Amino acid sequence: MMGKGNSWKDRLEALGHWFFYVAMRLFGHAGGYVLLVPVVFCYVLCSRKIHDITRPYLRRRFPDHGFFRLWLDTYKNLLSFGQVLVDRGWLGLNRDASLQGDFVGYDKLLHAIKQGRGVVLLTAHIGNWQTALAHLENLPVKVHALMQYDQQAVAKHYFDLQGKTRSFEIINADGPFGGMIDAAAALQRGEAVTIMGDRYVKGSCSTVDFFKSPVRLPDAAYLLAACTNTPVVVLLVANTGWGNYQIRVWDPFYPQHENRDQRPAMLKECSEQFALILEKHLNQYPFQWYNFFDFWKQ
């Protein structure tokens, strides 16, 4: 849902964002949430495409739901995503604003960092993940984010809206060697590298089961960790209410392989572990999955 140019759709999207920004400037954070309800309802009612892009996940998460329940599930899914966008926009508009939340397992993360070997923070397009990134500025080490950074997107990352300084450095995943050399160097210095572990764009991947269907997941994060002897810590964010969220740190794991021949099996095992963690999280927060495309065909 990111605009990339000056087409009428991009202008319409920009106009839509403008309405939300105005609502929040006039009525505060709640203004955005209230405006969201009829907007999402209209999308769900009028857009066939919305159902096409949410059904691949919802049908697998709720295999026993019929037509009307799936329609309601789509509404809940989109409303949840809309709340994330409103939160992001609110934080971007107000330098002093913050969201309420807690960081479960923060001590596990600190313990992993204190080992001095660096840490790979694996996350996914679930919950308010970008806001969670902002909280990493409290970590005792420098944080890097290995990501594709679209600077032409209409929906600006919140740290750009007011020229706010990012709490982490971006390593461009579109750069030479997919940014892996910079990431390895950062880990070798004992720093943290966050990587999105769900969307596969290019490069190495493993095919694993996710909600009982095979899916390709990117697995470079595990090789990075294995080569630098670094723990992988999965970090997932859940929206727990209006303006509230929870960052949860899962138990670290340590990818290892003896040689290149063992690499594929190691990568697959780690990918399976990550898929299982995603399933557990989504079993608890089923409407916070924000990969709006057929994830099983990526």
Added chain:
Amino acid sequence: METIKNQLKEIMVNDLKIQGMKPADIRDTEPLFGDGLGLDSLDAVELVVLIQKHFDVQIADMDEGKKAFASINSLAQYIEAHKV
């Protein structure tokens, strides 16, 4: 320099496990990535770590890596220039 090149070729075959090749088969000017030896970005990570392990030389960023990883020659030159 020849010693470094030979060591690098041994690393490619024994540590990176390039299939069907002996160290003597690897040409000094052959591209390491893509159409040459066919290494990929995951191999780049392994190579960075192996170079640090064997030569105590760190490749700090992808700009340096791109130049160094062009061929065995360029990688050997990089190591020679950065060895402590």
